[in-house]
Amino acid sequence: MATKSKANTAAPNTFEQLLDYGKNNGYKLDWLQQRETFGDELDAPSNGGGLLLQDVDSGPFAEVPEWTNNVTGRPRGALTRPSAARIGKYGIRTKADVWLKNGAQLYEEAVQRQWSSATDIPWNELEELPDEIEQAECQLATFLTEVEFVAGDVPGRWISETSPDYYEPRMFLISQIMDEARHADVFRKRALANGGGLLQQNSSAALAGASIDSARDFTEMSARLHISGEGLVLSIFRMGERMAYNNAEKAIYRLAASDESRHVAFGVMHLQYVSQTDPERTEEIHSYLDEIELGLVAGTGGQNPAVRGTPSNAAIMTLLGGGTDEASLREGEQIAGAVRQRQVKEYIQRIKVAGFGDRFTNGRAAAGLTEYISA
Amino acid sequence: MAQAKKAKAAKPADKVDYEGNPLPDLPDLSWMGNTFQWGTKALPERYGGGLTLAALNIGIYGDIPEHIPHRNRLPRGAVPVISAGNIGGYYIQDKYEQWADSSPYLYEEGISRRWSTATDIPWETGRGLSDDVEVAIAQVATELSNWGSVESEVVSAWLQNLSPGYHEVKYYLSTAVYDSARIEEGYRKRALLNGAGMMLESPGRMNRACLESYGSWSNTVLFMWILRGSLMQAIVRYLSVYGPTEADRELAFRILPDIMRKSAYACDHIRFAISKKPELITTFNAGLTVAEFAQLSDFNDPVLWEALAIIFGDGVENMDEGMKIVLELQQHFLETYISKCSQANLGREAQIKSGAWAGILMGVPMTGHATPDEMRAQVAAIMQKNSGKK
Numbered sequence: 001m002a003t004k005s006k007a008n009t010a011a012p013n014t015f016e017q018l019l020d021y022g023k024n025n026g027y028k029l030d031w032l033q034q035r036e037t038f039g040d041e042l043d044a045p046s047n048g049g050g051l052l053l054q055d056v057d058s059g060p061f062a063e064v065p066e067w068t069n070n071v072t073g074r075p076r077g078a079l080t081r082p083s084a085a086r087i088g089k090y091g092i093r094t095k096a097d098v099w100l101k102n103g104a105q106l107y108e109e110a111v112q113r114q115w116s117s118a119t120d121i122p123w124n125e126l127e128e129l130p131d132e133i134e135q136a137e138c139q140l141a142t143f144l145t146e147v148e149f150v151a152g153d154v155p156g157r158w159i160s161e162t163s164p165d166y167y168e169p170r171m172f173l174i175s176q177i178m179d180e181a182r183h184a185d186v187f188r189k190r191a192l193a194n195g196g197g198l199l200q201q202n203s204s205a206a207l208a209g210a211s212i213d214s215a216r217d218f219t220e221m222s223a224r225l226h227i228s229g230e231g232l233v234l235s236i237f238r239m240g241e242r243m244a245y246n247n248a249e250k251a252i253y254r255l256a257a258s259d260e261s262r263h264v265a266f267g268v269m270h271l272q273y274v275s276q277t278d279p280e281r282t283e284e285i286h287s288y289l290d291e292i293e294l295g296l297v298a299g300t301g302g303q304n305p306a307v308r309g310t311p312s313n314a315a316i317m318t319l320l321g322g323g324t325d326e327a328s329l330r331e332g333e334q335i336a337g338a339v340r341q342r343q344v345k346e347y348i349q350r351i352k353v354a355g356f357g358d359r360f361t362n363g364r365a366a367a368g369l370t371e372y373i374s375a
Numbered sequence: 376m377a378q379a380k381k382a383k384a385a386k387p388a389d390k391v392d393y394e395g396n397p398l399p400d401l402p403d404l405s406w407m408g409n410t411f412q413w414g415t416k417a418l419p420e421r422y423g424g425g426l427t428l429a430a431l432n433i434g435i436y437g438d439i440p441e442h443i444p445h446r447n448r449l450p451r452g453a454v455p456v457i458s459a460g461n462i463g464g465y466y467i468q469d470k471y472e473q474w475a476d477s478s479p480y481l482y483e484e485g486i487s488r489r490w491s492t493a494t495d496i497p498w499e500t501g502r503g504l505s506d507d508v509e510v511a512i513a514q515v516a517t518e519l520s521n522w523g524s525v526e527s528e529v530v531s532a533w534l535q536n537l538s539p540g541y542h543e544v545k546y547y548l549s550t551a552v553y554d555s556a557r558i559e560e561g562y563r564k565r566a567l568l569n570g571a572g573m574m575l576e577s578p579g580r581m582n583r584a585c586l587e588s589y590g591s592w593s594n595t596v597l598f599m600w601i602l603r604g605s606l607m608q609a610i611v612r613y614l615s616v617y618g619p620t621e622a623d624r625e626l627a628f629r630i631l632p633d634i635m636r637k638s639a640y641a642c643d644h645i646r647f648a649i650s651k652k653p654e655l656i657t658t659f660n661a662g663l664t665v666a667e668f669a670q671l672s673d674f675n676d677p678v679l680w681e682a683l684a685i686i687f688g689d690g691v692e693n694m695d696e697g698m699k700i701v702l703e704l705q706q707h708f709l710e711t712y713i714s715k716c717s718q719a720n721l722g723r724e725a726q727i728k729s730g731a732w733a734g735i736l737m738g739v740p741m742t743g744h745a746t747p748d749e750m751r752a753q754v755a756a757i758m759q760k761n762s763g764k765k
């Protein structure tokens with residue numbers, strides 16, 4: 001959002017005189033030049049939103065190449081040095097492989113919505129809970145503090161794989177690393193703050209193949225992480241009102257959900273960009289979604305706390321039903337079933353927004369999905 | 376929840392797991408009570424500091440082992456499941472390879488000082504510079520943005536290798552990579568503020584040294600946050616005083632504590648590593664000798680120094696005066712570097728004072744304008760003058 005509100009104060013010959021003066025005094029100054037956007041002042045932010053990343057670039061700095069030869073790690077639009085070493089081992093040098101339309105906006109939103117697990121949770125409002133409820137809180141918190149590491153460490157790996165010509169998605173992924181550290185931290189805090197402790201590890205953390213860790217392509221990783229894994233967790237967080245027993249827990253779920261919805265949005269918007277710009281990948285993406293849906297229906301993958309037969313699901317049932325007696329567990333199971341339905345419905349909506357919704361009408365989507373919705 | 380309502384809940388149909396095996400009718404609750412320590416009650420700070428990460432380290436949760444045997448995401452203190460197996464990465468499993476006692480505090484400090492380049496910088500004050508100073512600040516901004524970008528690449532790539540068992544370190548580093556990204560975008564905003572834009576890319580030898588330091592995380596820390604970090608700190612500190620506009624000074628002033636936290640982690644970590652493995656002193660010194668060479672190579676490129684001299688002198692016509700401040704900055708960098716190394720228990724003073732850097736400390740700037748012979752002659756002249764004074 002640049003406006004040419006400032007005429008160049010120095011006529012070119014004046015600028016050249018300065019250069020000559022410097023050079024005559026032993027300086028090189030070969031870098032001192034006015035680029036084509038020189039004098040285009042960015043609008044002073046007047047609406048209180050500040051100077052946002054999405055409003056900064058213009059001219060050559062705003063040109064995001066479809067394919068980039070920037071392997072020296074220079075900022076996008078910077079002038080090149082012939083002597084610069086090729087230090088960037090960037091596997092991602094094609095725009096569609098990582099791009100989304102609103103990456104800078106999502107980054108700025110993340111910056112604005114940072115919170116502190118130390119001071120923004122009313123920890124003093126935790127109160128003693130019946131033992132089985134505290135056990136369930138702590139088991140779910142143990143699960144979540146473990147899987148939150150996935151969502152920080154895996155994006156971390158892809159940042160250094162991505163050319164800085166695509167710095168907007170990189171910036172967003174960095175904000176996600178920050179968010180996930182806070183999530184892992186806040187659930188550890190919950191487990192250790194109310195007379196409980198950590199319970200047992202998530203037993204299926206290391207399923208080989210088709211996992212978030214092992215994806216060899218960014219878009220596939222993003223579908224597994226942002227759309228599937230984090231989508232599932234987001235649906236759980238949104239149930240926080242019903243799972244929480246006090247204001248501290250409510251605040252944890254609410255704040256984590258607001259971060260998580262950004263992470264899911266990144267995945268949806270990236271997939272949408274792929275669907276709009278790289279139709280050759282359509283069939284490939286559908287085949288990733290086939291696997292993701294298998295996980296959604298069958299509970300493979302180890303990232304969904306609501307999958308039946310896992311300690312985290314038993315914990316959710318206990319929390320939702322209010323105890324471990326049979327009647328409570330049955331009620332909890334019913335509500336947990338509604339959570340699973342909600343997970344599936346939200347998944348379907350995201351895939352539609354991403355541009356792959358035809359699979360739900362042409363018979364390609366996993367059969368079990370419709371069962372969940374109609375159940 | 377009323378009992379009557381509960382009784383009405385229907386018994387669900389037979390359930391199977393994803394392989395078709397029947398699931399128990401009611402959930403297995405054998406995980407209940409499966410803990411190494413129950414009854415844990417970490418308390419919030421009394422006077423408004425909230426519940427901090429460090430406060431969680433009580434009882435067995437505060438036992439930080441020398442080695443983490445698992446290569447997966449077992450939260451420290453949770454009960455491991457034997458079948459969980461390994462996940463790729465997480466091979467930095469020893470405490471000496473990453474630990475710093477300060478990490479939980481630096482993590483909370485980083486979060487409590489969160490700020491935004493969008494809203495916390497008075498950008499409207501960053502106007503009205505002469506063209507040469509505007510281009511010069513854009514050149515410096517390009518260099519700093521480039522460094523921030525490299526830092527975020529380097530640190531984020533290491534996260535997958537650092538064991539989650541030392542989660543305090545991983546959490547702190549997550550704030551550090553976020554801080555580095557803010558340097559990258561904050562200086563991008565500055566460069567574009569008046570259209571000057573991103574200028575010439577970094578000469579990049581020190582960037583390369585940081586990226587090539589993958590032999591050990593400790594080496595990365597030494598190169599990036601003790602050696603390069605000292606230079607970045609010096610430049611940003613000088614910009615916080617001599618920045619040409621209030622926006623420039625405020626941006627630098629805001630970034631400075633972010634850099635200081637990295638430096639604190641770095642010194643603390645290296646000191647800890649040496650306390651556990653004194654033989655690392657030799658390894659670290661050898662590494663620094665190589666990295667200093669890369670840093671020297673960047674010093675001999677005039678672009679950054681000319682840009683700073685224009686900023687400090689307020690224009691090309693006053694560059695000679697600006698270069699005097701550049702010399703001060705370079706001296707400040709070396710003093711900072713020497714002091715950080717000694718904080719970390721690595722003595723580098725003798726090497727710095729007798730090697731290629733010595734001229735700077737004696738008053739001869741290293742800016743790529745003089746040949747080595749010319750610089751030696753300048754040093755000799757200073758020494759002669761000083762001996763004459765005595």
Ligand SMILES: [Fe+2]
Binds near residue numbers: 148183
């Ligand atoms: Fe998360």
Ligand SMILES: [Fe+2]
Binds near residue numbers: 151180230260263
């Ligand atoms: Fe997330």
